[in-house]
Amino acid sequence: MFKLSLLAMTPEEGAAEREAAAAPPDRRARRRQETIYEILDIARDVMTEEGVNGLSLAEVARRLGIKPPSLYKYFPSLMAIYDALFLEGQHQNLEAMRGGMQGTESGLDALIAGLEASGRWCLANRAVAELLFWRPVPSFHPSPEAFAVSVEMVEIQRGALADAVAKGQLGPAANEEGAIYLVSTLIVGVLSQAFANEPDLPWGDGRFTPTFATLMRLLPAAFPLDQ
Amino acid sequence: MFKLSLLAMTPEEGAAEREAAAAPPDRRARRRQETIYEILDIARDVMTEEGVNGLSLAEVARRLGIKPPSLYKYFPSLMAIYDALFLEGQHQNLEAMRGGMQGTESGLDALIAGLEASGRWCLANRAVAELLFWRPVPSFHPSPEAFAVSVEMVEIQRGALADAVAKGQLGPAANEEGAIYLVSTLIVGVLSQAFANEPDLPWGDGRFTPTFATLMRLLPAAFPLDQ
DNA sequence: GTCTATATTATGATAGAC
DNA sequence: GTCTATCATAATATAGAC
Numbered sequence: 001m002f003k004l005s006l007l008a009m010t011p012e013e014g015a016a017e018r019e020a021a022a023a024p025p026d027r028r029a030r031r032r033q034e035t036i037y038e039i040l041d042i043a044r045d046v047m048t049e050e051g052v053n054g055l056s057l058a059e060v061a062r063r064l065g066i067k068p069p070s071l072y073k074y075f076p077s078l079m080a081i082y083d084a085l086f087l088e089g090q091h092q093n094l095e096a097m098r099g100g101m102q103g104t105e106s107g108l109d110a111l112i113a114g115l116e117a118s119g120r121w122c123l124a125n126r127a128v129a130e131l132l133f134w135r136p137v138p139s140f141h142p143s144p145e146a147f148a149v150s151v152e153m154v155e156i157q158r159g160a161l162a163d164a165v166a167k168g169q170l171g172p173a174a175n176e177e178g179a180i181y182l183v184s185t186l187i188v189g190v191l192s193q194a195f196a197n198e199p200d201l202p203w204g205d206g207r208f209t210p211t212f213a214t215l216m217r218l219l220p221a222a223f224p225l226d227q
Numbered sequence: 228m229f230k231l232s233l234l235a236m237t238p239e240e241g242a243a244e245r246e247a248a249a250a251p252p253d254r255r256a257r258r259r260q261e262t263i264y265e266i267l268d269i270a271r272d273v274m275t276e277e278g279v280n281g282l283s284l285a286e287v288a289r290r291l292g293i294k295p296p297s298l299y300k301y302f303p304s305l306m307a308i309y310d311a312l313f314l315e316g317q318h319q320n321l322e323a324m325r326g327g328m329q330g331t332e333s334g335l336d337a338l339i340a341g342l343e344a345s346g347r348w349c350l351a352n353r354a355v356a357e358l359l360f361w362r363p364v365p366s367f368h369p370s371p372e373a374f375a376v377s378v379e380m381v382e383i384q385r386g387a388l389a390d391a392v393a394k395g396q397l398g399p400a401a402n403e404e405g406a407i408y409l410v411s412t413l414i415v416g417v418l419s420q421a422f423a424n425e426p427d428l429p430w431g432d433g434r435f436t437p438t439f440a441t442l443m444r445l446l447p448a449a450f451p452l453d454q
Numbered sequence: 455g456t457c458t459a460t461a462t463t464a465t466g467a468t469a470g471a472c
Numbered sequence: 473g474t475c476t477a478t479c480a481t482a483a484t485a486t487a488g489a490c
Contacts, residue, residue: 032473050365051280058466066473066475067475069469069474069476070474078465078466133423136278136280138281181420181438185413185420186412186416188420189414189415192360192361193411193415196362207408208412210405211408211409214405214449215409218449222441222445259455285483294456294458295483295484300455305485
């Protein structure tokens with residue numbers, strides 16, 4: 001289970017929290033956790049409205065109904081909020097992809113279903129998705145833990161591609177390194193266009209997300225069975 | 228000829244400039260024009276280093292060696308600088324695409340050459356390209372004149388697609404509205420990935436820009452000749 | 455066309471009272 | 473855990489001297 005609260009704390013506080021989590025959490029700890037989630041929810045709203053760069057502690061505090069210094073009881077810095085949003089977003093996106101793949105046959109169908117589920121999550125979580133994949137805040141560098149989640153995302157896609165090859169749905173080129181880059185380029189293209197041109201349309205509407213299905217139908221041509 | 232200086236001025240000043248341009252410009256006007264270009268060059272540098280959102284009059288003035296109030300003799304606001312960069316960038320990108328198409332046979336070859344030239348320009352002008360196609364500054368809205376240039380870009384691509392259909396290189400679906408969206412999604416995907424993950428690599432290096440050629444080879448499969 | 459001085463507003467962050 | 477007060481810094485923009 002991914003424990004978000006640990007992100008907001010110094011190592012010592014983190015240790016205390018881990019101890020407390022062994023016993024059932026008391027009212028105070030639960031209230032604190034709720035506030036942390038509330039802060040992150042508001043932060044997402046602010047980023048969606050003002051741009052990912054437009055996130056500010058002052059605005060979050062304003063909307064939460066407290067004064068900026070009080071926020072420092074929950075997060076040690078603005079970058080720590082970005083960090084929490086980044087890590088939480090990665091986990092949510094990973095879970096979205098996993099969820100999308102469930103119930104489909106492994107291989108090409110699973111790959112496409114997973115990518116679409118991830119795409120839908122990105123569109124519904126525009127600001128965080130930009131933070132994850134477009135790097136719009138030059139001074140923000142994701143923490144090393146974040147790297148592990150990326151690796152897992154890639155491994156899932158690599159596995160689905162390998163299954164598709166094994167099933168004879170895609171040719172052997174889909175097992176090569178470049179296949180992942182090609183596939184990710186397709187989904188990123190769709191999302192970039194949707195974000196920039198139709199940020200408020202749901203998946204399936206507008207001019208760009210419908211091209212996803214077309215692009216996915218091209219995969220067999222991109223990795224032909226015989227050559 | 229695209230006259231950039233007009234962007235920086237009020238209508239009255241613009242009229243004066245147009246008059247002056249009829250006669251050969253004197254030393255003072257030339258010097259002023261040079262300063263305007265210098266300001267825009269510095270602005271591009273700042274955006275590249277600090278992010279498109281990180282552009283500030285103060286930083287431009289610092290690098291130019293003047294005080295911020297002096298900048299207002301050249302541009303009436305920060306947004307006016309974004310506006311000038313946007314319009315100039317659009318024209319440069321359009322010219323890059325046109326240049327790339329020259330000397331190639333019309334149709335699919337021209338389309339691909341034009342897109343690649345545009346992509347190369349975007350990669351070499353990352354910050355401005357982001358401003359053009361990713362809308363990273365929520366409070367900035369391009370002026371109406373900018374729209375006309377976008378339309379021309381689209382028309383050129385539409386024409387190239389139509390030529391390719393006429394030559395039997397692509398099927399009739401390439402004449403439909405969605406074809407442009409599909410093609411632009413491909414190039415935007417490549418550039419998004421390059422910008423986010425390998426911002427300093429030139430075109431052709433790294434993991435993503437090489438996929439451009441692969442993607443272009445898929446176009447005949449995307450718009451099949453017979454069905 | 456440059457400057458100084460200033461108005462206004464905003465930011466992230468800390469100290470310390472309660 | 474909240475606040476006030478404060479620090480340090482930065483931003484856009486204007487007025488007006490030179």
